[in-house]
Amino acid sequence: MNHSSEHEAIPANANVLAQSRVFHLDQMPVRKMANGGRSWDVVRGVLATGEVIAIHESEQPAGLAPNPAHTIEHTEFITIIEGTLEFTYDGKAERVGPGGVLYVAPGTMHQVKNIGDGPARYVVVAIGGDVKR
Template identity: 35%
Template sequence: MTASYYAPHGGHPPQTDLLTDRAVVTEAYTVIPRGVLRDIVTSVLPEWEGTRSWILNRPVSGGATTFAQLLVEVEPGGGSDHPEPQPEVQGLIFLMEGTLEVTYQGETHELTPGGFAYLPAGEQWRIRATGDAPARFNWIRKRYEPLAGHVPTAQFGNEQDLEPSGMPGTNNAWRTTRLLDPDDLAYDMHVNIVTFEPGAVIPFAETHVMEHGIYILEGKAVYRLNTDWVEVQEGDYFSLRAFCPQACYAGGPSNFRYLLYKDVNRQVML
């Protein structure tokens, strides 16, 4: 089955549309549906050319505080020679549309849809959109928590080339493609592609310390967030604070797939 990656294109709804939408902010979670991602809510970024972004998450009181997440749209030839303003911040880019060239330590890597690049904190890198159409990608940023004896290395690849791991007892109907090695303590975050076949479920209310940023790449589902059942579809985004209960039913007819961030592999500091 061909992989599908939904990306926003902006624009504005007509004056005849109803105002009602699915956007909601609570103390446990925030849902930003794709209908909110319009031209009027974009930001330009310092040191970037031909670029606009939708900022999906930033650390705020009462919300998810460990990371920032952006949807970035770069016109052909646009990009940045100094994309990351904070040397203590690491980043992961996941491409949904177009093509990108990411240059790291003198070597250029071409990303196509499904491609990703993990860039360690403190390293210089450059990024350019190539081809005839805009590049649209997720950019996850997290302040790196150093750990003695463990140094992360840059990672480049495409999720379609990685073998997903099936969850036990699901006959592979619920599976995870891990972009970073989950057992390597050098990495203090995981970024995964989670896939559910139509009708598959998370059969219990996950309740854990890890925060989440979830961008839906394909399909639709009903998601349990804290005490609420929320309908979500491709292009929607939601962030979960620590210990927000979560579960879901995948709705079909296609697979339900999302890009998942979580903070991991560090002791709780008191």
């Protein structure tokens, strides 16, 4: 299989991430989620190697309902920074704490829920598929 032909051409107006840099949390736009959580958009764009990527950091308060379970058509890696999450996927539920990493394959119905006493913070790296630039 020729992998170079699998990548679509990078549009001229795409946010191409070709230079190293630092992203500061206090300079990121923050979104309020329906469940009272917050999310900071780190970056959306296209890597110099052609993959579409979106990264955000989220915080779920303790004791509130999680965001609804949903299916994605891209790949996600979720790294837990603080707190304890319950990761529900494929009929399973697993607990994960700080330093743990979740892998969400395309097409997976999934949900993360804060099951700890304090806030849960995590970083989501979404790659390819239906990720918007």
